[in-house]
Amino acid sequence: MRVLIADDETLVRRGIRLILSQADDLEVVAEAADGGEAVELARHHRVDVALLDVRMPGTDGIDAAVRLASVSPHTACLMLTTFTEERSFSRALSHGVAGFLVKDIPPADLITAVRAASRGHAVASPQLTRRLFDRYVEHERPRAAARERVARLAERERAVLAHVAEGLANAEIAGLLHLSEGTVKATVRQVLTKLSCDNRVQAAVVAHQAGLTADRTAGTAGTARTAGEHA
Numbered sequence: 001m002r003v004l005i006a007d008d009e010t011l012v013r014r015g016i017r018l019i020l021s022q023a024d025d026l027e028v029v030a031e032a033a034d035g036g037e038a039v040e041l042a043r044h045h046r047v048d049v050a051l052l053d054v055r056m057p058g059t060d061g062i063d064a065a066v067r068l069a070s071v072s073p074h075t076a077c078l079m080l081t082t083f084t085e086e087r088s089f090s091r092a093l094s095h096g097v098a099g100f101l102v103k104d105i106p107p108a109d110l111i112t113a114v115r116a117a118s119r120g121h122a123v124a125s126p127q128l129t130r131r132l133f134d135r136y137v138e139h140e141r142p143r144a145a146a147r148e149r150v151a152r153l154a155e156r157e158r159a160v161l162a163h164v165a166e167g168l169a170n171a172e173i174a175g176l177l178h179l180s181e182g183t184v185k186a187t188v189r190q191v192l193t194k195l196s197c198d199n200r201v202q203a204a205v206v207a208h209q210a211g212l213t214a215d216r217t218a219g220t221a222g223t224a225r226t227a228g229e230h231a
Contacts, residue, residue, distance in 0.1 A: 001118045002046055004030045006038035006064065007053040007080065012103070016051060019107040026114060035064030042072045048118045049098075054081045065097050076117040096198055099123035122201035124167065146209030149195055157194070160187045162214035164200050165207035176214075 003026055005013045013031045020026045029045045032038035035052065036059040042050055050068060052061035059067075065077040076098040098117040101110065102125045113123045150158060156177075163173040170188065174181045188200065197203040 001026050001048045001115065002029045003027065003114060004032065004038060004042055004045065004047040004050045004075075006032040006035060006050065006056065006061065008033050008056045009053075012053070016110070019110055020114065022107070023111045023115075026111065035059030035061055035067075038064045039067045039071060042068055042075050047072065047075045049076045049078060049114050051078050051080055051101075051114070054079050062097075069096060076120070078113060078117050078123070096202075098199070099201060101125050120199070122199040124201065143209050143211065146206050147211070149206055150210040150212055152194055153191060157187055157191050158212065159214065160184060161191050161195075161203060161207050162212045164188065164191070165204040165212060166214060167204070 003020060005016050005028060007013050007016070010033075013033075017028045017031070020028055029047065030038075030041040032041050034056045038050060038052060039059070041047070050064075052064050054061040056064075061077075061079055065079070068075050068077055078098050079100045080103055081100050082103060099113065099122050101113055101123070105113070105125055109125070113125075116123045150161070153161065156179075159177055160173055163176060168176070170181050170184045173179075174184045177184070179187075188203075191197075192199070192203055195203055195206050197206065
């Protein structure tokens, strides 16, 4: 998997390169100090995953991700961010980025995230997930519309979606709902299709907008409630 790192701080780029070099299946093929350079390098190096700092001089990471979607659509973009840059989340989500990672992410989690993004999965640092979705829910889409979309799902689909919204992987969801991992994977695909979502991040946003929560006490595949059902 071919990786590009874009950050205006040389030490940050070198640190990320060092971490990724520990994985035999990852290769850092290019480094950039700004978003414009990142776009040009991604075009010429067949990059699978681009790690883009949200805040860079000139072309920032979000604008670079937007341009990459056009010139290199096979490149998955992961945004490197801090808690102070939450205002950028909704703009990035609307352009289909693969996810958000805080800059102090543990090395093993960074490697896992890059691998997941290269396979088309959406990822986010756990500590960002709740703040990301709460902010997006509050400012971006009517909750009533989200509840209407979620209401079209079957019980199992709603249960799986509720756990996707918690940031859980397929294997974790399978364990909680007593399903096979293959069944969960297929159900996630069905949910994305029914909700007209491109990835798990967008589906999770819809779930949070709808107030969908997982019931961990019942332990069955049919336990998920919307805000209206709690009222």
